Amino acid sequence: MAPNTEKRQVSFPQLEYPIYREAQPKSAQHWLKGKRMQDGAEDLWRIHDSLYDLTDFISSHPGGSQWIAVNKGTDITEAFETHHLKGIAESLLPNYYVRKATKPRNQPFTFKEDGFYKTLKLKVMDQIQSIPKDVRKKSDFITDGLLLALIVLAPLSCWGWTQSFIIGASLTLMTSYVLSSVVTCAHNYFHRGDNWRMYIFNLAGMSFSDWRVSHSMSHHLHTNTAQDIELSMIEPFLQFIPYKDKPIWAQMGAFYYPLVYATSLLSIMGHELILSATNHEGKTLTWKNLIPFLIPTWMYIMGGLPLHWTILLWLATMVPASFFFVFYGLTAGHHNHRNFFEGDVPRDENIDWGIHQLDAICERIDYAGNHFKSITRFGDHALHHLFPTLDHAELKYLYPVLLEHCEKFEFQFKTNTFYETIINASKQLIRKRPNNFRDVKATK
Known part of the structure; x- marks a missing residue:
């Protein structure tokens, strides 16, 4: 399908429609290519209405070079504002200033100094100082424990099938659940600076490098706008x-979605391999493409089954793992009929980024503050x-600050139980009529 150069966004009609949104293949690379054409960054890096040359900073970026390198030629305002919580980036930025941008931003979001997000960010920066310094070790412990469990369970599931159907099926299902959980944990790490645990994400056939674009950046x-390529x-x-x-068959997705969930990881893995093998927009095969095959290799070496049965068992393990991963991902809080989506009426054509984020989410309240559920099921979203x-x-240490801030701005922080979220995701698949957020409070 050819790029769409005429279409406008529905919710924000003043903005250009993402030029490659419907183009095939749908990829992180196409999304970036479209932004380079529409963001007015002039082959530099755009932050608000200024252009910067960050070339000399790429190799020294504390979070890793990819965050800077792949976004050359795009507007990185939202990433710059939300990824830095120490004030250091703001102090360094003037050193790389080139000139003012000539084209208005193709984004609806604002970051006013007295607005919801910027004032919340200042409070959070203060609150971070009181968080226990070693608290991140809890995430490391859970992630490493699940990885160890996967290493044990994967070949053990092979042995189980030599004993009985019940033992084999039970161990396979356990392996699937652990695989989905540890991969979700890895999502916690690829959002941050480069580290070895982010590579765990690739065990399920996905690419953390691409997800840093499609998930973290898009x-x-x-969220839930025309620029959200996860939609x-x-x-x-x-x-x-x-x-x-919206046709009736699409609305029926509220009922057939388990089939999509169960086949997603294998589809993504095939998509990833094809794009890499065909050098799609400069994407190439690397050693990282081998990571998904570590599990079946380990199963074959240690499990004692013939190769063809090992491969079949690995594929069978991927199916429920896919269901668990996508199920928890798409019930994290965004896919809810009460939330904002492209096609709805926003509060304003130019909206505070933080307000928009909360308009686009309904928090699973029964996961709030539970660290194991949070890191393995996309909680505290x-x-x-x-x-x-x-x-x-x-x-979890930031909830008092967030809730107090919402009260100050007279903003209702939406919540659901986990089970309500499942139902409301189906309602969103059925929904055809737009929500109207225009006449509500918290518009700064």
């Missing part, structure tokens, strides 16, 4: 965006979106 920063990547199978002509580079273990 979904996290442009477009699952279309047309699951259509969460409301529109009046509102705070994670607002401050994505913080470890999940740190988020």
Whole structure:
């Protein structure tokens, strides 16, 4: 499909529609390519209405070079504002200033000094100082423990099938659940600076490098808007965006979604390998593409089954792992009929980024503050979106600040139980009529 150069966004009609949103193949690389064409960054890095040349800073960026390198030629305002909580980046930025941008920003979000997000960020920066210094070790302990469990369970599931159907099936299901859990834990790490645990994410056939773009840069920063490619990547199978002509078969996604969930990881892995093998937009095969095959290799070496049975068992393990991973991901709080989506009426054509984030999420209240559930099931999701580079273990300490801030701005922090979230995700797949956020409070 050719790039769409005429279409406008529905919720924010003053903005250009993402030029490669419907183009095939749907990829992080196409999303970046479209932004380079539309962001007015002039082959530099744009932050607000200024252009910077960060070339000399790429290799010394504390979070790793990828965050800077892949975003050359794009507007990184949202990433800059939300990824840095120490004030150091702001002090260094003037050293790389080049000139003012000539084109208005193609984003609806604001970061006013007296607005919701910037004032919340200052409070959080203060609160971080009182968080126990070793709290991140809790995340490391859970992640490493689950990785060890996976190492044990994967070949053990092979042995189980030589004993009985019940033992084999039970161990396979346990392996699947642990795989999905440890991969979700790895999501906590690829949001941060480069570290070895982010590579765990690739065990499920995905690419943490691509997810740093499609998830961290697109979904996290442009949640539920036309720029959120996590919505477009699952279309047309699951259509969460409301529109009046949504066909009945798309609305039926509220019932057939388990099939999509169960096949997603294998589809993503195949997609990843094909794009890498065909050098899609400069993407190449690397040693990282071998990481998903470590599990079946380990199963074959230690499990005692013939190669063909080992491969079949690995594929069978991936199916429920896929269901668990996507199920918890798509019930994290965004896919809810009460939330904002592209097609809805926003509070304003220019909206505070933090307010938008909370309009686009309904927190699973029964997960709040439970660290194991938080790190293995995308919990504490509102705070994670607002401050994505913080470890999940740190988020529970920020609830008093967030709730007090919402009260100050007369903003209702939406919550659901986990089971309500499941139902409300189905309601969103069915929804055709737009929500109207225009006449509500907290518009700074």
